[in-house]
Amino acid sequence: xxxxxxVKPSSIADAVKALSKEGAQxxxxxxxxxxxxxxxxxxxxxxxxLTGIDEMKGVCLGEDGLSIGxxxxxxxxxxxxxxxxxxxxxxxxxxxxxxxxxxxTIGGSLANNDPAACYPAGVLGxxxxxxxxxxxxxxxxxxxxxxxxxxxxxxxxxxVTFPIPEKAAYVKFNQPASRFALTAVFVAKFKDGVRVAVTxxxxxxxxxxxxxxKALSGHxxxxxxxxxxxxxxxxxxxxxxxxxxxxxxVKVLTKRAVAAAQ
Amino acid sequence: xxxxxxxxxGKTVSGEVEGRTLLSSFLREGLGLTGxxxxxxxxxxxxxxxxxxxxxxxxxxxxxxDAAGASVKTIEGMNNxxxxxxxxxxxxxxxHGLQCGFCTPGMVMSSAALLAENPKPTEAEIxxxxxxxxxxxxxxxxxxxxxxxxxxxxxxxxxxx
Ligand SMILES: Cc1cc2nc3c(=O)[nH]c(=O)nc-3n(C[C@H](O)[C@H](O)[C@H](O)COP(=O)(O)OP(=O)(O)OC[C@H]3O[C@@H](n4cnc5c(N)ncnc54)[C@H](O)[C@@H]3O)c2cc1C
Ligand code: FES
Ligand code: FES
Numbered sequence: 001x002x003x004x005x006x007v008k009p010s011s012i013a014d015a016v017k018a019l020s021k022e023g024a025q026x027x028x029x030x031x032x033x034x035x036x037x038x039x040x041x042x043x044x045x046x047x048x049x050l051t052g053i054d055e056m057k058g059v060c061l062g063e064d065g066l067s068i069g070x071x072x073x074x075x076x077x078x079x080x081x082x083x084x085x086x087x088x089x090x091x092x093x094x095x096x097x098x099x100x101x102x103x104x105t106i107g108g109s110l111a112n113n114d115p116a117a118c119y120p121a122g123v124l125g126x127x128x129x130x131x132x133x134x135x136x137x138x139x140x141x142x143x144x145x146x147x148x149x150x151x152x153x154x155x156x157x158x159x160v161t162f163p164i165p166e167k168a169a170y171v172k173f174n175q176p177a178s179r180f181a182l183t184a185v186f187v188a189k190f191k192d193g194v195r196v197a198v199t200x201x202x203x204x205x206x207x208x209x210x211x212x213x214k215a216l217s218g219h220x221x222x223x224x225x226x227x228x229x230x231x232x233x234x235x236x237x238x239x240x241x242x243x244x245x246x247x248x249x250v251k252v253l254t255k256r257a258v259a260a261a262q
Numbered sequence: 263x264x265x266x267x268x269x270x271x272g273k274t275v276s277g278e279v280e281g282r283t284l285l286s287s288f289l290r291e292g293l294g295l296t297g298x299x300x301x302x303x304x305x306x307x308x309x310x311x312x313x314x315x316x317x318x319x320x321x322x323x324x325x326x327x328d329a330a331g332a333s334v335k336t337i338e339g340m341n342n343x344x345x346x347x348x349x350x351x352x353x354x355x356x357x358h359g360l361q362c363g364f365c366t367p368g369m370v371m372s373s374a375a376l377l378a379e380n381p382k383p384t385e386a387e388i389x390x391x392x393x394x395x396x397x398x399x400x401x402x403x404x405x406x407x408x409x410x411x412x413x414x415x416x417x418x419x420x421x422x423x
Contacts, residue, residue: 006264006281006327027328034323035305037282047281049328075317097394098372099308102317103324179393 001037008049012056012158016133018048019154026050026156028071028108031100050107056158059084064129065163070107070156077106086262087168091122091186094172096179107157113205115146115236116180120206122170125186125197128162146205165190167220169260171253173200175240182240183249185209187257193217196254201246203234212254222255266330270295271339279326285319286310288326289336297337297367301396308395311368311375312336318375320394337367340374350374350412357417359408361399369395373409382413385420 009015018024023045027033036042050056056071059080066084068077078093078101095101095109095118109119110130123130123139130137132155142150151157165188172184181200188195194216196209215224230250235243267276270293277292289295289312301309303322310322313335340348347355350373360366369392376383376391383391388409389402397405407417 001282004281006325008328008330027325030323030325030328031305034284034325038303047325049325051328097308098375098391099311099318099320099394100305102314102319 002040002043004044005046006049007046008052010052010054012053012133012156015048015050015053015156016154018046019156021046024048026111028105028111029073029103030108031096031104032108032112032114050156051105056107062161064161067131067159067161068106069159070110070131071105072107074101074104074106074109085162085164085168087165087170087186087188088122088126088162091118091170091172094118094170100179106160110142110160111149111151111157113143113147113149114180115202115205116175116178116182116200117206118170118172118181118184118199121181121184121186121197121199123160123162123197124206124208125170125188125195126162126165126168127188127190127195128160130157131159131161132157140208143206146203148205163190165195167261169257169262171257171260173249173253175200183246183253185250185253185257187216187254187261189216189220189261194220196257198250198254201235201250203236209250209254212251216258220258220261222258225251225254225258264327266327268329268331269333271335277326281325281327283326284322285312285314285324285326285329285334286321288329289321289334292326295336295338299364299367301364301368306394306396307365307368308372308392309365309368311371311395313371313375316375316378318372335371337370340370348374350377350409353408353412354405357404357408357411359400359405365395365397365399369397369405373405373412376409377413382415383409385410 025044027047057069074092074095082089168188170186175182183200186197196212199206230247232243232247235246237243263278299309301307305323312321411417
């Protein structure tokens with residue numbers, strides 16, 4: 001790993017200032033960035049740790065829904081979101097393993113936007129809002145393809161606000177070696193309609209399965225998606241599963257998620 | 263180089279580190295605490311698990327500078343004050359929860375973290391919690407037995423596999 005200067009500011013303002021330096025990069029839980037730096041796929045000259053910023057941590061229920069600070073570890077979300085938004089807590093509690101969950105954060109996961117990551121499905125499936133130091137970004141505008149987001153240079157996620165659905169569930173088909181999702185589906189039923197977000201399946205990263213959303217908004221039951229089919233065009237193919245296998249999983253997991261929704 | 267200070271196994275320690283110095287390197291090379299093992303160095307195996315402010319973390323996936331001010335516990339800090347093995351360590355010995363022993367420091371630290379959170383875990387909960395700790399020798403069965411026994415439950419009742 002190339003060497004760098006390490007700084008740990010205690011406010012968002014100081015972090016943003018530190019990040020304006022040439023070659024500076026944010027470090028949150030480090031569960032993605034540290035391995036990436038070891039492989040020299042990233043070589044920042046300054047690392048700005050966000051884990052010492054109290055205003056970026058915690059889970060809090062407000063008028064707009066459940067707000068989670070970007071630097072909140074998965075394990076804390078799993079525990080503290082449980083009574084307000086159980087499906088989201090379950091998603092957080094199923095990421096990686098306990099040690100990953102004690103360090104990895106929601107902000108890091110969303111900034112990274114790994115095509116097999118869990119939070120992107122929870123955020124897109126809930127129609128959540130990604131809050132940055134500059135603006136608020138609707139989930140539908142935030143995810144822009146594999147490892148690509150609406151974040152600009154020097155912009156950091158400070159939190160995420162989730163509207164709370166009537167019912168929701170996240171069902172993940174584990175890729176047991178990496179512990180990521182081979183494919184996973186987040187289903188959320190709101191008063192005005194259903195959202196279905198799929199991760200792990202598409203070469204374009206997380207996406208909404210709009211046909212299923214329409215069918216489920218009419219009738220919220222697993223049988224409603226029975227007649228639908230998912231095209232394998234653009235699906236990920238690797239040694240763990242072919243595009244057709246993943247396309248099939250999308251439907252199977254959507255049905256399971258609808259059945260499990262509470 | 264910058265100076266970092268943290269508490270390790272109850273003692274305040276300081277050392278000079280580079281930005282890129284991993285917590286695992288600081289513990290092993292800086293402090294000579296080589297009980298923390300580095301198996302993969304890619305965040306997969308859990309051999310390097312230590313407790314950071316009471317929580318299990320992979321010390322190969324954290325910078326020493328980020329642990330400044332924290333309280334770290336390693337396998338060297340697991341024994342009882344009189345030097346005897348802690349309940350978890352003793353259970354690993356009694357139930358043959360190790361063979362080569364390479365994964366054992368991480369297994370013990372993860373198991374202790376589990377028991378602190380959930381004093382009477384089921385077999386399924388133990389297996390789930392230890393997902394991030396890889397052992398190439400034991401087949402896990404005796405490790406799970408050891409953790410059950412350490413929680414005061416009857417390990418003999420666990421189905422033999
Ligand atoms: C063994 C293992 C298993 C895993 N399994 C899963 C899984 O099942 N599901 C899953 O979803 N993930 C999984 N992960 C990934 C894990 O959830 C990471 O924690 C997460 O993807 C990144 O979060 P982080 O806080 O560690 O970010 P970091 O690694 O610190 O940062 C990741 C990237 O985001 C940037 N960044 C960080 N925070 C911000 C911010 N607030 N604003 C802007 N940019 C920011 C960084 O500059 C970097 O580019 C796994 C990881 C490991 C090691
Ligand atoms: S050495 Fe840290 S996880 Fe393997
Ligand atoms: S005892 Fe050898 S790796 Fe676990």
